[in-house]
Amino acid sequence: MSSTELPSVPPTSVLPKATAVRVAEGERLRSVGLPGVTLTVRSRPPAREGLPPALYVHGLGGSSQNWSALMALLDGVVASEALDLPGFGDSPPPDDGDYSVTAHARAVIRYLDSAGRGPVHLFGNSLGGAVSTRVAAVRPDLVRTLTLVSPALPELRVQRTAVPTGLVGLPGVAALFSRFTREWTAEQRVRGVMALCYGDPGQVSPEAFRHAVEELERRLQLPYFWDALTRSTRGLLSAYTLGGQHGLWRQAERVLAPTLLVYGARDQLVGFRMAQRSARVFRDSRLLTLPDAGHVAMMEYPETVALAFRELLGETTTETSGG
Numbered sequence: 001m002s003s004t005e006l007p008s009v010p011p012t013s014v015l016p017k018a019t020a021v022r023v024a025e026g027e028r029l030r031s032v033g034l035p036g037v038t039l040t041v042r043s044r045p046p047a048r049e050g051l052p053p054a055l056y057v058h059g060l061g062g063s064s065q066n067w068s069a070l071m072a073l074l075d076g077v078v079a080s081e082a083l084d085l086p087g088f089g090d091s092p093p094p095d096d097g098d099y100s101v102t103a104h105a106r107a108v109i110r111y112l113d114s115a116g117r118g119p120v121h122l123f124g125n126s127l128g129g130a131v132s133t134r135v136a137a138v139r140p141d142l143v144r145t146l147t148l149v150s151p152a153l154p155e156l157r158v159q160r161t162a163v164p165t166g167l168v169g170l171p172g173v174a175a176l177f178s179r180f181t182r183e184w185t186a187e188q189r190v191r192g193v194m195a196l197c198y199g200d201p202g203q204v205s206p207e208a209f210r211h212a213v214e215e216l217e218r219r220l221q222l223p224y225f226w227d228a229l230t231r232s233t234r235g236l237l238s239a240y241t242l243g244g245q246h247g248l249w250r251q252a253e254r255v256l257a258p259t260l261l262v263y264g265a266r267d268q269l270v271g272f273r274m275a276q277r278s279a280r281v282f283r284d285s286r287l288l289t290l291p292d293a294g295h296v297a298m299m300e301y302p303e304t305v306a307l308a309f310r311e312l313l314g315e316t317t318t319e320t321s322g323g
Contacts, residue, residue: 021065021090021215021218022211022214022215023042024072026045026072026075027043027044027068027071028042028043028044028045029041029042029043029090030043031090032115034107034114035110036094036096036110037086037091037095037110038086038091038092039083039084039091039107039111040083040084040089040090040091041081041082041083041084042064042065042067042068042082043080043081043082044071044072044075044079047075047076051076051077051078051079052078052079052120052121052144053079053081053118053120053121054074054078054079054080054120054122055081055082055083055108055117055120055122055123056070056071056080056081056083056123056128057082057083057104057108057122057123057124057125057128057129057131057132058082058084058085058088058089058125058126058127058128059125059126059127059128059129059295059296060127060152060229060232060233060236061088061193061229062089062125062126062296063084063088063089063090064083064084064089065211066125066296066299067080067082067123069298069299069302070298070299070302070305073302073303073306074306074309074310077306077309077310077313078121078313081117083108085104085128085131085232086099086103086104086228087099087224087227087228087231092224093224093227093228094107099228099231099232099234099235100235100238101127101130101131101134101235101236101248102134102239102246103235104235105131105134105135105138108132108135109135109139109142112139112142113142118139118141118142118143119141119142119143119144120142120143120144121145121147121309121313122135122143122144122145122146122147122257123148123149123298124146124147124148124149124151125148125149125150125151125295125298126151126269126295126296127152127232127236129149129150129151129152130151130152130153130236130248132146132148132151133146133148133151133248133251133252133255134248134251136256136257136259137252137254137255140255140256140257143255143257144257145258145259145260145312145313145316146255146257146260146282147259147260147262147312148259148261149262149296149297149298149305150262150267150270150295150296151270151278152270153248153249153252153270153278154247154248155270155271155274186213186216186217186220187213189216190209190212193212194212196268196269196294196295197268197269197294197295197296198294198299198300199264199265199266199267199290199292199293199294200266200292200300203300249281252278252281252282253281253282255282255283256283256284257284258285258286258315259285259286260285260286260288260308260309260312261278261279261285261286261287261288262288262289262290262297262298263275263278263288263289263293263297264289264290264292264293264294264295264297265289265290265291265292265293266291266292266293267293267294267295268294268295269295270295272289275287275289286308286311286312288304288305290304
């Protein structure tokens with residue numbers, strides 16, 4: 001095997017079953033088979049009939065669990081579903097091994113088309129923000145509003161703190177890192193991730209930390225864990241180099257849906273300076289900046305993000321009704 005190849009992944013049918021995924025109170029999990037992918041979808045039963053549908057897309061290395069707090073706060077406002085992208089959470093790898101932003105966006109579109117729930121209020125964080133931007137640009141009929149939390153859009157000057165994450169996408173680096181960190185406990189790994197993603201890791205409750213450790217222990221048992229992370233990182237970096245109509249900023253210009261942009265001033269992965277650029281590029285945007293938040297504001301300050309979304313929903317409902 002050449003140095004640029006990744007280890008082969010066993011077919012999904014022979015993968016060992018890991019421990020069960022955590023399901024919070026009021027949530028349900030189901031598996032949805034689609035052409036080329038099988039997606040796990042986390043949902044909350046609607047508080048009442050007729051609520052508009054919402055779909056949430058997590059970031060690199062995350063899962064649908066990243067949205068549990070926000071989904072609970074939006075009970076009675078939207079009918080919430082969050083999916084695990086292929087190879088993440090409880091979703092198996094895609095059949096073709098394609099983890100590009102375009103492939104992730106295709107999976108989201110296939111799900112929305114098959115479910116017939118569109119147009120939805122679409123939420124995306126980090127990688128999920130890039131994926132959601134592409135979905136909104138190429139299929140405006142599927143997106144009612146767009147809420148992006150620290151979307152991973154191309155930056156000319158990347159923060160030093162974001163460089164190690166990007167390096168994971170280089171050939172051989174993930175395998176090297178895996179060997180180097182073989183002795184690390186799940187607790188050590190989770191602390192490292194939280195230090196990178198949270199503006200103040202001390203805000204994480206002991207219960208939330210324990211759940212994160214349990215989830216990471218589960219995922220480390222999966223033989224495709226590093227492969228999915230590596231290929232998705234590489235796919236995101238490749239999307240940054242695309243020009244013309246396929247460039248993410250060009251696609252952001254094409255988004256028609258009213259857009260809520262959420263940025264944390266302590267974000268170590270997406271530069272806070274990108275907030276103003278995003279506000280200029282998305283044509284119908286509102287900007288929420290949180291001085292103490294990091295990269296996952298919907299987990300750090302879910303009440304604030306929920307309030308901002310309610311305001312977006314109120315504005316767009318008024319506009320639609322001609323008020």
